[in-house]
Amino acid sequence: MTAGGFLDDFATLSTFGATERGGVHREAASAADEAQRNWFARRLGDLGFTVRYDRVGNQFGLRETVPDAPYVLVGSHLDSQPYGGRYDGAYGVLAAAHAVHRAAGTDGLRYNLAVVNWFNEEGSRFTPSMFGSAVFTGALDLHAALDTRDPAGVRVGDRLEAMGHIGTDAPELAGVAAYAEIHIEQGRVLEETGTAIGLVVDTWAARKYDLRVLGDQSHTGPTPMADRQDALLGAAHLVVTARELSDELSTPETPLHTSVSRMAVEPNSPVTVAREVTLNLDLRSPDEDLLARADAVLHERIPAIERAARVGVEVAGSHRWGVRPFPAAGVELARRAADDLGLSHRPVSTVAGHDSVNLNGHVPTVMLFVPSVAGISHNEGELTHDDDALAGVELLTAVVRRLAAGEPAG
């Protein structure tokens, strides 16, 4: 593998689930995902990796040079959003394979090396997102994960067995010395500041809700407006309210990002007022106090929405996390590596979740970003320039070498 080899491999990888508009459509365990995973396994095998799977379909490529030593684990995910971009996740997995392959020849390593392709990071087909890494770290129960079904009723465990991508002899968390991941930024900071590398110092705080709006069915024609209990009207007010929270509470220094992106309407008939709507609602901010205020304002506004649409709004589920720093030692290790290579860098936050967010806290974790053109992401138009992509592979290689040599990262 060479720098040129990376781009060739990436071009091949981008053919799996390729869309007409330059993106990829390969949700977890889809036929396209299965095909790319099999291709990746063959490519790893050709390069001298030993391929292994764990019980939730995480795919590992091992390079062992130090008998019985723990692993420096490096990876990301190959699955994509529906009609997503080529780079999100896939760039990081392939960069990891090339970085590990190059670092594996280095003298004096204290640790073994492993690449990982985490199963179902995107969560669009099987919820939640960051699925495989959550099972790996114990945040998600294995059996619950295997019993998860997609909207068509397909069970994770059944699909993984049919693919032959379940195993029991892969590395486990206890055998991991450190984790590193590189990803596209999915934002505009690096591009706008002309910076080659983002050193991820923390994760924004988030509060995520699964909401259920309960109305009652009625005929959309004759039913008097005052009698309607319209769950879709209630849901629409929640979508608009989420946006208003951002408009009202964000400041240039402390943004609040809000979204509703998934909705299911019952019975979803053209002539029947909706009895029930389920939707997600997310709040994210780098400022935990602002997030708490947004949460309070959201809850203050729900009763008025309930009255306006004559519905009930229930929080069917929620989870949250605070601002979570990555280890300063790992940021410093990556900074030194970037300086050695002459790559410009700056500290950045990640707003999106990544598998590294699951690993962080369990093992020393280093998270790196490369620029995304116009910050476009979860979109077929996602683009990272080749030079930026290759610079990231160089840096990741250097970081892996340092980690494997025992340089502290947390």
Place this chain on the structure above:
Amino acid sequence: MTAGGFLDDFATLSTFGATERGGVHREAASAADEAQRNWFARRLGDLGFTVRYDRVGNQFGLRETVPDAPYVLVGSHLDSQPYGGRYDGAYGVLAAAHAVHRAAGTDGLRYNLAVVNWFNEEGSRFTPSMFGSAVFTGALDLHAALDTRDPAGVRVGDRLEAMGHIGTDAPELAGVAAYAEIHIEQGRVLEETGTAIGLVVDTWAARKYDLRVLGDQSHTGPTPMADRQDALLGAAHLVVTARELSDELSTPETPLHTSVSRMAVEPNSPVTVAREVTLNLDLRSPDEDLLARADAVLHERIPAIERAARVGVEVAGSHRWGVRPFPAAGVELARRAADDLGLSHRPVSTVAGHDSVNLNGHVPTVMLFVPSVAGISHNEGELTHDDDALAGVELLTAVVRRLAAGEPAG
């Protein structure tokens, strides 16, 4: 068949697709609809009807006593909304069977008699609604109808063939002398005024739109709020705007009913801003000028919605109808029949569409309502009291006798 027989038959009919909460769940050509259609065919056969199907699955029961004469056709539909009520449609079909069976013994009839169970009136599984009667009157192309598919891809023509409910020897429009239909009111006028029978004099005007909101996918996390082109936010503003139109423009004398009840979100992922949302939006009023004003205000507000959500809003399809009267002669015929039976009555409008709305204009058409408790409809709690249901069967029998005797209805 006797009055008691009607209630027994209705109890049997209500077992098909019965739900735990007292309703029925039997969308067009579902297993439950197939079962009830087969039951109805056997019941008609036992009573001496000849059962026939036309090319779009409309189900007929013929009672011929006048060779080569046209038919007085009487019917409604057996299919239901998802988790709908027992009475909507099914009451009218069974009332028609009993009325025709009783009227068929009358001396001096000029016309033959036929019962009809129109295919797919509800339109929740296969759009549009009032499907079978629209093909019968030529408003909907037969081949387009047969090629219609449900959200799972099932084709109407394939399902009807599998059910064995397609034929070529059923009555056609040219052979129909008059049409009569009885239905639950789906409103509260009859109940609140203590009236037994609604004589339907006209249909409210309506404008119906299929809207498409076009945004662009992006990540719900890091994407700056100002960069988002959120199709779901645009759709939510349309839902809220529809309700505002009713709140602002309705008066007690001239109501405006508005609704959005169906929505499809793409890609409907928890972490991707929606690129496209399709939805229906309906406006209905007894006042055509008010409806035109509502239409104008809706279109005036769309550009602001497009700016607020950074989306495009397209009208992908629309149809409309004005206030359409039923023939005065038919209303008068039904009024005389009700007076003879000592049944209280009053003129009413229908807001909902019915198969009779398709027949009206082609043949003399009589439309009758019986009371609905609290106006509840498209809901498992739909209820018409037995006495009211039986009074309706009595009246329908008298109306059929008058029509078959050649009394003018239009």
